[in-house]
Amino acid sequence: MQPATPDPVVFIGVRHHSPACARLVSEAIRALRPAYVLVEGPADMNTRLDELLLGHRLPVAVFSHYRDESRVATSWAPLCDYSPEWIALREGHAAGAEVRFIDLPSWHPAFTERTERYTDRYADAEARYAEATARLCAHFAVDSVDALWDSLFEVTDAADLQPRLDAYFELVRGDAEADPGDQAREEYMASWVRAALAHAGGRPVLVITGGFHQPALRTLAHRNGPADWPEVPAPPEGALGGSFLVPYSFRQLDAFAGYRSGMPSPGYYQRLWETGPETAARDLLRSVAERLRAHGIPVSTADLIAARGLTQGLALLRGHPYETRVDVLDGLAGALIGDDLEAPLPWTTGGPLGAGSHPVVVEMVAACTGDAEGRLHPGTPxxxxxxxxxxxxxxxxxxxxxxxxxxxxxxxxxxxxxxxxxxxxxxxxxxxxxxxxxxxxxxxxxxxxxxxxxxxxxxxxxxxxxxxxxxxxxxxxxxxxxxxxxxxxxxxxxxxxxxxxxxxxxxxxxxxxxxxxxxxxxxxxxxxxxxxxxxxxxxxxxxxxxxxxxxxxxxxxxxxxxxxxxxxxxxxxxxxxxxxxxxxxxxxxxxxxxxxxxxxxxxTREAAAAAAARIGRDPRAPADLRGAAFGLRWALGAPDDPAPAVRALAADTLGDWLAGLFALAREEVTRGTAAEGEGLVDVLDGVVSALTENDFLTGLPALRQAFAFFPPRERERIAQRLLDRRGAHGSARSLLRTTADPLLLARARALEDNVARLLERHGLGASR
Structure with missing residues (x-):
């Protein structure tokens, strides 16, 4: 990196949560000693930046909210140890620079274009330059943008990192127009840059933003415009909005859990930030093995030796000076999983893990994620x-x-x-x-x-x-x-x-x-x-x-x-x-x-009974609804003779009609079993007894479903009525205790009858 530059403003486009970009920002601050460090982040937090430096345990996030009569919006701006924005805040402050957030507040209409109500502030418009990154992935023969990024920036010792980043972001943004929301944000951030230049007294100004915005800001910041400090927009009258710090976790930060911006596998990149790529690769291999063994998945020393050999071979084959995260994961997958996969490996496709993922893959992803959880300083408002x-x-x-x-x-x-x-x-x-x-x-x-x-x-x-x-x-x-x-x-x-x-x-x-x-x-x-x-x-x-x-x-x-x-x-x-x-x-x-x-x-009851009568007579109405209408009239004290209705039903609709009836008039039906004269149970017994074997089998499932509306005591009362009709003596309760499914018994009986008829047809003398 060149420590001196003829331009008083230095733009560093970063990928959020990238250790390589964080190191670049740290080196730039030490080399430039800037008057101002301007950082992409909600400008309404500028009066409270000291809260960020209270001594929290990272990761934490700036949580912003907005609410009015028509819209509710919330967003998070996560920060971890290796976030370039966090390094800019911490080391810029330590170097004596004036540090400012320069982006619009999260409630601003510029953010309403995003489809999710709950969103990540750092979810830049990668979808709009997916075509460019896809071409780069194809050129470098990698499966994903994350693998591409690691091979180009995270595991290299290149001294020309900033020019390479500039070229990368120029390429992926290309000539594509940002949407209106991002245009408004970039205009606003550029106004902060112009003001900082005017107040810097000739000293450098360092601007840290997402790489997507950097090419536009280079142009906008040098246009003529007001040099006063921009005002921070306030929520409209009657609306509520604000920002607070909240604890965050690596699980929330991980792309495999659904986070849309920045780097996946935060646990791995924490190791990369702290120890460098060579040690981070060895630590990841060891962490995966420990997790697998802790969960009862056998991993032998031979397996680990094979995984290590595959990892090193893949790194050499792919031209990496050190093993990348994907090299390690691919090596582990080759040694521990082999061909036992039903879905692509998640680090080749991005996004959260799918249901039914291989258990080894799940533990590999968990090892990459890490279990760090942030904690706010007790003095945090x-x-x-x-x-x-x-x-x-x-x-x-x-x-x-x-x-x-x-x-x-x-x-x-x-x-x-x-x-x-x-x-x-x-x-x-x-x-x-x-x-x-x-x-x-x-x-x-x-x-x-x-x-x-x-x-x-x-x-x-x-x-x-x-x-x-x-x-x-x-x-x-x-x-x-x-x-x-x-x-x-x-x-x-x-x-x-x-x-x-x-x-x-x-x-x-x-x-x-x-x-x-x-x-x-x-x-x-x-x-x-x-x-x-x-x-x-x-x-x-x-x-x-x-x-x-x-x-x-x-x-x-x-x-x-x-x-x-x-x-x-x-x-x-x-x-x-x-x-x-x-x-x-x-x-x-x-x-x-x-x-x-x-x-x-x-x-009124009369009007309801009349409506029920119309429904019950309507042949186009569903059978269960017609039965319910009949039951409603019964419950309202306007019962009809059930015999004509029941006898007019086909075998395949009888059970559905009864289900509707029992749902609305179960108690009335039960009382009818103790009354003198012919009741519904008597009519139903006659109809069911007259069914052919095939019709009975057709209607039996729906009949069983209908009588499920009755509790055991009431079913016993109905069974007793059936025994009395036949002049039979015995326990009604015993009729309710079959040794097998009644439907299965009925089918067995039908099968026996068919066999008997077949034997008779061929003169084998079997009697039915």
Whole structure:
């Protein structure tokens, strides 16, 4: 590297988390002694750069968040020991330079072009120059950009590293235009460079950015423009945004776990940074062997010797002065796996590990990842939510809980502890897991059990959750409200969100959620999801005596709107075979509303019975829905004679029709078995007895499914009725205890009959 340059500004384009680039930055600072070191990073952190130098254990990340009425955005800018940005901050400060972050804040509209809501700030636009890197990979005969980078930059002793980096980034960016977001970012960063040049007094200015931006900044920084320090944009009025430091980990940083920018295998590159390429290669080989042996996968000394030989041979064949990461991994794979692979090796394709990866590959990747976890200095500022949660957990006796907790929800103290834990749950804060408790508003369970769990990542999760509010109840309210809006017209998730809101006790939001539900249930296109919401709302309206929402007016409006929609959808439903249990549950919930909250719903019993009659007569309606309509009329006190309906059914639809009937009127059917005269069971017995063997086998699975609606005691009562019809004596219970699957027995009987008929046909004298 040339220590002196005629240009007062030196641009170093880097690959994020590259040890080679980090060394280059360190050498440049020592050689140049610059007045300013400008670093790609969120400029809103400039007044708080001292926080980064408090003595944290890396990796850590700058977590940025933004929230307004229409958009929520979060991003991370990770820093580890060998991140060029971290070296620029630490050594620039130590050298007496003024260090500044020069990129736009992460909430800025320039970042809204990214498709993910949760994004990495350093995820530069590699996709836009994939074609150039693909050509380079083909030219150098390597499988991936990571392998290309290692061979060109990480394991070389070249003294011309910076010119080579410049040429590389010029080539991969080429003439491609950046998208509007990156153009805005580059214009903003260039304005910082111009200001630094104006204030440097002739001393050098060092600019450290991702290599993608460097070619553009070289041009933009020398254009005429204002030389004043740029203003840091503030969030729009009414919006909330900010940045905090959070602990990070190598697992989060690893490309094999889904991180989109920088280097994969952070554990390996930490060794490379600390010890150099030769030692890092030997350490990686040893680490993989130790992990495999610890997990019971045999690795012999001969295997390791073979792997070492393959690694060295591959490095020589590929022209590497030292073994690269991929050389080591390929050597290990060749020695330990051989041909036993069903998918490409992950370091040849990039991205996270796929399901079913070879166990040796999994341990190799884990060894490359490392297990380092960052820790913030105790003096690091944290968002208000962190302090609010600490105060609440201490007050409720939950701060040091390390044993199972059983909470009485009928007790005010137990309810307060439950609400705090549920609020942490919806925010995704680790530490406690709900093991038992009420599953819905009608569940007659009044205790909860919570189990303590690993608190790994708790500090980072709390800091990140601080983006939603300063208090625990406020943050939980915002998260639930956001999920409600995200659900849109899909009411399926809203049933769970409704109960979560009740469990969290976030009262003001409950009205917003219920108001949304009232509107949305009138637009639901399917009975199944609608039934879930109706059942949840009706259960809370009828039975809640713990959470304080029984007989709530808005809950009542949800119930009313849902019942009306159920009948509208049911009357228009045509086609389909089999039993749809979700829509049967929807009709069951509507029945419960008509029976137990008649003043709440806009549909009278008479109108509901009339609608059920129309559905039951509609030949285009599914069989289970027609049976449910018949059962609904029975439950509402307007029963019809079952004989004509049952006798008109084909063998292949009889069971489906009965499933719908039993779902809506099981108790009425059971009572009918004890009544005088011919009832449904008698009619059904006659119909089934008249079926041919083939028809019986066809209809048997659906019939068994239908009668599964009855508990054992009621099935025994039906069996007794059948015995009485035949004048037989014996135990009805014994009829329910078969030694084999009844369907299998029926098929065996049919097979025996077929064999007997075949023998008779050929005159072999077998009698049936």
């Amino acid at each position: 944290a968002p208000p939510l962190v302090h609010d949660v600490a105060e609440q957990l201490a007050r409720l006796g939950l701060a040091d809980a390390d044993a199972s907790l059983t909470l009485d929800l009928t007790d005010a103290a137990g309810r307060a502890r439950s609400r705090a834990l549920h609020r942490l749950r919806v925010l995704g804060i680790p530490g406690f897991t709900r093991a038992a408790g009420p599953a819905h508003g009608a569940d007659p369970v009044f205790t909860e059990r919570w189990e303590p769990g690993p608190a790994t990542g708790r500090e980072a999760a709390l800091i990140e959750a601080g983006a939603y509010g300063a208090r625990l109840d406020e943050a939980a309210s915002v998260v639930l409200g956001e999920r409600v809006r995200a659900a849109g017209t899909d009411v399926g998730p809203l049933a769970g969100l409704l109960f979560d809101t009740v469990l969290c006790g976030v009262g003001p939001l409950c009205a917003e959620l219920l108001g949304t539900l009232v509107t949305q249930v009138s637009q639901v296109p399917e009975l199944g999801p609608l039934g879930e919401v109706l059942a949840a709302a009706l259960g809370l309206w009828r039975h809640d005596r713990v959470f304080g929402v029984a007989r709530d007016r808005l809950l009542g409006e949800v119930v009313a709107s849902a019942v009306d929609r159920v009948f509208w959808l049911a009357e228009g439903l045509h086609g389909g075979a089999g039993v749809d249990f979700a829509r049967l549950r929807a009709l069951t919930a509507a029945r419960e509303a008509l029976l137990h909250a008649p003043d709440l719903v806009p549909v």
